[in-house]
Amino acid sequence: MTWTEAVVVSHSPATPDIAVIDLAPATGDEFPAYTAGAHIDVLITPNLVRQYSLCGPPEQGRYRLAVLNEPASRGGSRAMHALKVGDHLRISAPRNHFPLVTARRHLLFAGGIGITPLLAMARQLEREGGDYALHYCARSRARAAFVKELAGNPRVALHFDDGDPRQQLDLARDLGDPQPDTAVYVCGPDGFMDHVLGKAEALGWPPQSLHKERFGTAPEPTASGDSFTVRLASTGAEYLVPDDRSVLDVLLENGVDAPYSCRQGICGTCVVRVLAGHPDHRDEVLTNEEHAEGLFTTCSSRSLSPTLKLDVIPRRDRP
Ligand code: FES
Structure with a gap:
């Protein structure tokens, strides 16, 4: 993930529990353009990334977010509400998994x-x-x-x-x-x-x-007895995925350079391709057609077969 430094240029309450936050580039460069339905990742802490939809149109060169302060959150929305004008934070380029489609x-x-x-x-x-x-x-x-x-x-x-x-x-x-x-x-x-x-x-x-x-929350760990093995096409290495760990957890623990961001099945960053086996899709980002093509989220989805063979594109080799 490539992060861009942004600065808070406006932060105001839209309701008692929703803040509208405008971001501008901290460096003087321009933010990339985006299409309706896009979101950005915000790096809240080194281990906490949250996705927020862009609800513009902001003034030229700005991104506008609206953030609900959720008492049950793991700190993301509280941190966003605590921001002040002039604070810096790191954001990703916009991505759009929810675009307008061609329709009458x-x-x-x-x-x-x-x-x-x-x-x-x-x-x-x-x-x-x-x-x-x-x-x-x-x-x-x-x-x-x-x-x-x-x-x-x-x-x-x-x-x-x-x-x-x-x-x-x-x-x-x-x-x-x-x-x-x-x-x-x-x-x-x-x-x-x-x-x-x-x-x-x-x-x-x-x-x-x-x-x-x-707007999901992280999937619960699966029921017991739900462990399975992933085999990497690139190396042939096999790893056991226990019932209380995600495929992504296991890949990272074993030093695989697997991409990820939200860890909630909603951003699509961790998508890999299933080459063999029967996946149990538990994401909220891929379409039925993409599932049928073999795409699979390592952070949230699991396996119905004892083994899944995966084609993981390491972060460094991703376009
Ligand atoms: S890391 Fe976001 S969908 Fe898996």
Whole structure:
């Protein structure tokens, strides 16, 4: 991972528990451009990396993040909230696993802080004259970021848990039956994602129409009896992956130069290729098609077969 030095140029509360943070290059160089749906990695501590969606458009040359202060977090969101204007931090170049796809119409469903990538998408579609609708669900108006700029936009529907029942999300109405050439995007906490995706499936939406980004937590270690062996195609070396360790843990412990970032199955940095065996995919970043091509996240996924043969591209050899 190549890190870039950034400086905090603005840090303000959007709600009591969401901070909007603008970053600029610390060196005078320009940040790389990004597309709607992209995120950056932020190096919180040498061992803690967190992903945040870019929710611009920021002023020229800036990245804008919105960070929820989560009491259950492992320190990432607290550290981000404690930043002050002028503080420096290290960030990655933007990556986009959740891009807008080519479609006649786009339906965006945001739950809570999941608004961040969808806000960037709505802005891009607005700029380009795209046909879209954004449904933004939050516990209350006071807990929802960016409401001022979204309210009044006829393409945006705000749904608050504590509001009039008539304004609450009704997927039979707000998503409806599958429509041709229509892409559905969903981002938010697990419960929200499961609700929207489950209902979409029940309504008959085909999986290829559904695009998701989950703000996940690290997968739990697997049940006991779930150990397996990984064999590296490059060296033939074999390593046992016990039930309480990830493939990535085992590779790193054995000195393999395996790439990684989030360790949560959501960023895609650790992806390798399965050459033999039956993987048990537990990531939130790869599509079904990518799984079918043999792509596999070492930080979160496991094996259904006793052995998995993997093609790991060392960090130093990655493009
Ligand atoms: S390190 Fe991010 S998906 Fe594995």
